[in-house]
Amino acid sequence: MRLRANAVGTSLIAIVLLALPWLLPAAKLNISLGTTVLLFALAASSVNILLGYTGLMAFGNAAFFGVGAYASALFAIHTVPSLLPAVAVGSIAGMLSAMLVGPFLIRRRGIYFSLLTIAFGQVYYFVAYRWNDMTGGEDGLTVQRPPLAAAKGVDDAQFYFFALAIFALFMVVLWYVLRSPFGLTLRAIGQNEVRARYLGIDTNRFVYFALTLSGLFAGTAGALYSMSINFAYPLLMDWHQSGDFVMMVVLGGTGTLWGPLVGATIYALGANVLSSATEAWQIAIGALFVACVLLFPRGLLGLGSRSGGAAPQSLAMEAGAEPVALAAQGYEPVAQRDLG
Amino acid sequence: MSAAPVILEATGVRLAFGGVRAVDGVDLRVREREIAALIGPNGAGKTSLFNALTGFFYPDAGTVRFRGEDVTRMPNWQRISRGIGRTFQSPSIFPEMSVAQNLTIGIQSSFRLSLSLRPPSAGRRRELEARLVELLGFVKLERLRDRQVAELSHGDQRLVEIAMSLSTSPKLIMLDEPTAGLAEADTSRILSIVRDLHDRLGLTVLFVEHNMRFVAALAQTVTMMDRGRVLLDGPPSVVLKDPRARDAYLGAEESVRA
Ligand SMILES: Nc1ncnc2c1ncn2[C@@H]1O[C@H](COP(=O)(O)OP(=O)(O)OP(=O)(O)O)[C@@H](O)[C@H]1O
Numbered sequence: 001m002r003l004r005a006n007a008v009g010t011s012l013i014a015i016v017l018l019a020l021p022w023l024l025p026a027a028k029l030n031i032s033l034g035t036t037v038l039l040f041a042l043a044a045s046s047v048n049i050l051l052g053y054t055g056l057m058a059f060g061n062a063a064f065f066g067v068g069a070y071a072s073a074l075f076a077i078h079t080v081p082s083l084l085p086a087v088a089v090g091s092i093a094g095m096l097s098a099m100l101v102g103p104f105l106i107r108r109r110g111i112y113f114s115l116l117t118i119a120f121g122q123v124y125y126f127v128a129y130r131w132n133d134m135t136g137g138e139d140g141l142t143v144q145r146p147p148l149a150a151a152k153g154v155d156d157a158q159f160y161f162f163a164l165a166i167f168a169l170f171m172v173v174l175w176y177v178l179r180s181p182f183g184l185t186l187r188a189i190g191q192n193e194v195r196a197r198y199l200g201i202d203t204n205r206f207v208y209f210a211l212t213l214s215g216l217f218a219g220t221a222g223a224l225y226s227m228s229i230n231f232a233y234p235l236l237m238d239w240h241q242s243g244d245f246v247m248m249v250v251l252g253g254t255g256t257l258w259g260p261l262v263g264a265t266i267y268a269l270g271a272n273v274l275s276s277a278t279e280a281w282q283i284a285i286g287a288l289f290v291a292c293v294l295l296f297p298r299g300l301l302g303l304g305s306r307s308g309g310a311a312p313q314s315l316a317m318e319a320g321a322e323p324v325a326l327a328a329q330g331y332e333p334v335a336q337r338d339l340g
Numbered sequence: 341m342s343a344a345p346v347i348l349e350a351t352g353v354r355l356a357f358g359g360v361r362a363v364d365g366v367d368l369r370v371r372e373r374e375i376a377a378l379i380g381p382n383g384a385g386k387t388s389l390f391n392a393l394t395g396f397f398y399p400d401a402g403t404v405r406f407r408g409e410d411v412t413r414m415p416n417w418q419r420i421s422r423g424i425g426r427t428f429q430s431p432s433i434f435p436e437m438s439v440a441q442n443l444t445i446g447i448q449s450s451f452r453l454s455l456s457l458r459p460p461s462a463g464r465r466r467e468l469e470a471r472l473v474e475l476l477g478f479v480k481l482e483r484l485r486d487r488q489v490a491e492l493s494h495g496d497q498r499l500v501e502i503a504m505s506l507s508t509s510p511k512l513i514m515l516d517e518p519t520a521g522l523a524e525a526d527t528s529r530i531l532s533i534v535r536d537l538h539d540r541l542g543l544t545v546l547f548v549e550h551n552m553r554f555v556a557a558l559a560q561t562v563t564m565m566d567r568g569r570v571l572l573d574g575p576p577s578v579v580l581k582d583p584r585a586r587d588a589y590l591g592a593e594e595s596v597r598a
């Protein structure tokens with residue numbers, strides 16, 4: 001039953017995404033809006049891996065996104081001007097940027113984890129902002145979108161399909177990973193980390209791998225984004241941007257495969273369509289966000305399905321296991337006082 | 341006295357929270373294949389001792405040895421593969437998952453599959469399934485296999501948690517108040533299962549309980565704690581009748597009323 005519902009939903013999404021280059025112009029919208037939705041959805045998925053499945057409040061993913069954006073731009077400018085390698089370099093750079101800060105994060109939980117992700121995110125931001133020679137500082141980097149194969153350029157519609165192919169690939173990867181023993185274990189950690197540890201699971205290690213995977217997703221999204229808008233700039237890494245990605249996940253549904261896409265769509269439509277109608281579009285999105293958190297903490301897609309993913313640990317606390325309550329106090333997996 | 345080797349040994353264990361000395365120099369020995377009970381009034385430090393023994397918190401002083409190995413500062417997750425399983429005073433489960441998934445997490449862990457990114461091979465899947473069926477059968481929860489654990493009764497959740505603690509094939513299982521909050525019928529289900537843990541699976545069992553009939557029915561040795569210390573220990577026939585045991589319970593009750 002659920003399987004069939006999921007298959008129908010996924011097919012519908014696929015059809016809409018494939019038809020978008022024709023649907024958007026019909027609605028007098030630019031195809032680049034569709035590209036933005038896909039890339040925000042991919043970045044929001046990187047947050048979802050941490051927030052939705054592993055139960056970690058990650059507020060710094062824009063840093064990995066930005067590193068991906070700069071890395072692909074720099075690669076395209078300074079070495080081979082070719083699209084696929086540039087994106088690959090951005091993906092890997094995003095992943096490495098997460099692996100670099102991972103060791104500092106894996107022992108932290110709850111609010112301490114969140115604060116550290118913000119802090120590290122801002123470190124990346126300031127590096128991009130200050131390192132003028134490399135990043136162009138405040139002005140950012142302008143990059144010409146490199147060709148895919150031969151010397152032929154990639155126009156916006158072609159780029160949309162390129163982004164869609166990569167987005168689809170990553171969604172398949174995520175779906176596959178989530179069904180694996182590793183994915184089930186991540187969800188277990190998200191629901192009750194203490195129990196996971198008492199089943200012999202070295203949860204810090206899993207948090208590290210979740211961060212790595214998250215960095216890969218965010219880096220790829222960022223790499224494609226700078227190729228899409230021909231520009232990389234420090235604000236991409238700012239914590240506001242991280243907050244927007246979190247908001248998309250919560251809007252769409254934490255711990256659901258398509259929640260980030262739904263959230264990114266609402267967000268991008270708000271930013272592009274509503275913003276031309278009213279200056280107050282952010283108020284509307286903000287109100288929707290508040291409504292989501294209060295009324296359906298699992299987001300719009302979480303309305304129908306109860307199982308599938310983990311609510312963030314603060315929500316799972318309702319289940320009342322005493323050890324989980326410790327998580328809210330910045331619980332350290334071994335012991336607050338004796339962390340080795 | 342039984343000559344079975346000591347499986348778990350605590351020496352001079354202390355654990356304090358701020359000014360509260362929850363565990364204040366406890367020595368404890370549990371022998372292999374024994375059913376040992378830990379009793380004492382509310383706040384005596386029983387759960388804190390469990391926490392110190394299993395590495396939920398590291399003790400401030402003292403040592404913990406398991407099967408001869410010093411595990412005092414071993415991360416809690418590592419002790420599981422050494423052969424310790426544990427339940428919590430309020431069931432610690434994966435609330436949004438099915439009973440089968442709850443058990444599968446631990447089975448995968450003991451099969452060293454948890455890090456695998458690929459679905460298990462057909463052969464592996466059969467092994468996982470066989471173990472799952474075995475565990476479900478042990479706690480007699482086959483019919484609830486696909487139910488979400490959050491929806492189950494408290495008693496069934498306790499059984500799921502016991503099965504989860506078994507999923508990693510421990511040698512020693514530690515149960516923190518397995519019958520707390522349960523009705524009579526559920527209590528007798530748990531009683532026969534704890535007996536099976538010992539008789540059928542050959543495990544060593546250390547449990548905390550307030551239900552003295554349960555203790556008397558199962559325990560071979562009883563350790564009584566009061567205010568962080570061991571007050572009495574010995575066979576149940578002796579400890580449960582000792583006037584000091586009654587006094588400690590009454591004293592704790594009075595201080596609660598006062
Ligand atoms: N994590 C903690 N933080 C602070 N104080 C704690 C903590 N855990 C236990 N304590 C304190 O340590 C003392 C012993 O508590 P503990 O839970 O170990 O008792 P217990 O014997 O298990 O009691 P009960 O029968 O009520 O479960 C109590 O005073 C309790 O308040």
Ligand SMILES: [Mg+2]
Binds near residue numbers: 386387388429
């Ligand atoms: Mg207790």
